[in-house]
Amino acid sequence: MNRWFLVLLVVIVGCVSYWSRTGGPYQARDRRYTVELPENWMQFTQTQDRSLLITRDGVLLQSITIRNFASEKPLTHTKKKIRSDMLSQELAEVIIDDFESDNAVGRFEVQELTPADIGGHPGFRILFSLQTVDGLKQRSVCYGFMADDRVYLIRYTAASRHYFAIDLDTFEQVVKSFKLLQT
Numbered sequence: 109m110n111r112w113f114l115v116l117l118v119v120i121v122g123c124v125s126y127w128s129r130t131g132g133p134y135q136a137r138d139r140r141y142t143v144e145l146p147e148n149w150m151q152f153t154q155t156q157d158r159s160l161l162i163t164r165d166g167v168l169l170q171s172i173t174i175r176n177f178a179s180e181k182p183l184t185h186t187k188k189k190i191r192s193d194m195l196s197q198e199l200a201e202v203i204i205d206d207f208e209s210d211n212a213v214g215r216f217e218v219q220e221l222t223p224a225d226i227g228g229h230p231g232f233r234i235l236f237s238l239q240t241v242d243g244l245k246q247r248s249v250c251y252g253f254m255a256d257d258r259v260y261l262i263r264y265t266a267a268s269r270h271y272f273a274i275d276l277d278t279f280e281q282v283v284k285s286f287k288l289l290q291t
Contacts, residue, residue, distance in 0.1 A: 127152055130162055132210065139176050141227075141260070144285035146278045168244065170266035170275050179257045185209035196223060200232035203252055203261065207236070215239040221222060226262070227287045229253040237268065247272040251283050258284045262286060 131147035138158070145151070145162060145208045149172075152161040159175040161167070183206040190202055200221055208216045220235035231253025239245050248265040264279035266272040 134160070135289070136160065137176075139174075140178070140258070140289045141174070142287050142289060143174065143282060147280065164275065165271070168267065170264070170271045172279055173263050173265075174261070174286075175263075176258050176260045179254060179259055185211070190254070192237065192261055194254065196230050196232045197221075198255065199252060199254055199259070200234060203232075203250065204234060204236075207238075207250075212240055213238050214241045214243075224251055224253075226253050226283060227253050228253050228262070229260075229288070231260075245269070249276070249279065255288060260288075 127150045130145040130149045130151045132145065133142060134145045134151075135142045143160075145165070149162045149164045149168045152163075159173050161171060161173050163169070163171045179192045179194075182189055183202070186202075188202055188205065190199060190280075194202070204218060204221070206280045207213070216236065216238045218234060218236045220233070222233050224231050224233040231251060234250045234252075235247070236250075237245070237247050245268040246265055247268050248263060250261060250263040251262045252259065254260070262283050264276065266275060
């Protein structure tokens with residue numbers, strides 16, 4: 109009986125999320141970037157797609173994600189591929205289409221799409237609102253660009269009421285600190 113208890117304990121511990129406190133410089137050598145993370149947020153260290161996920165009060169209230177992936181890799185929801193010769197506006201439109209095609213999103217509305225500079229790279233900034241199929245109203249800002257045939261997305265999502273406005277400046281500071289590492 110004790111052996112089964114030990115096996116069960118190992119399985120339960122293995123399923124526990126690995127969260128750690130953030131704050132200060134963060135370097136993702138394998139993903140080729142560096143960024144300053146806000147103090148006293150929590151970082152999820154085991155994401156399937158190796159993206160960085162941080163939150164202060166819980167992912168449903170607010171989160172910042174940083175992803176990068178090969179430009180020829182099919183997108184999650186539309187299966188479209190991004191061409192390495194796309195302009196920033198074209199890239200933004202494909203990313204918007206992928207966000208809008210997410211089955212977890214019930215209502216989606218782009219409020220603003222503007223050019224942006226991210227770490228010295230020309231890109232875009234999308235401001236949009238969405239409502240999940242469960243009824244949660246959220247707002248989101250996504251910055252994106254392409255460099256060396258890789259797409260980089262830095263996204264902030266928060267509950268529309270209260271949380272979005274509170275941490276928007278913190279997110280903008282994260283974006284300003286983002287830099288690609290020299291390869």
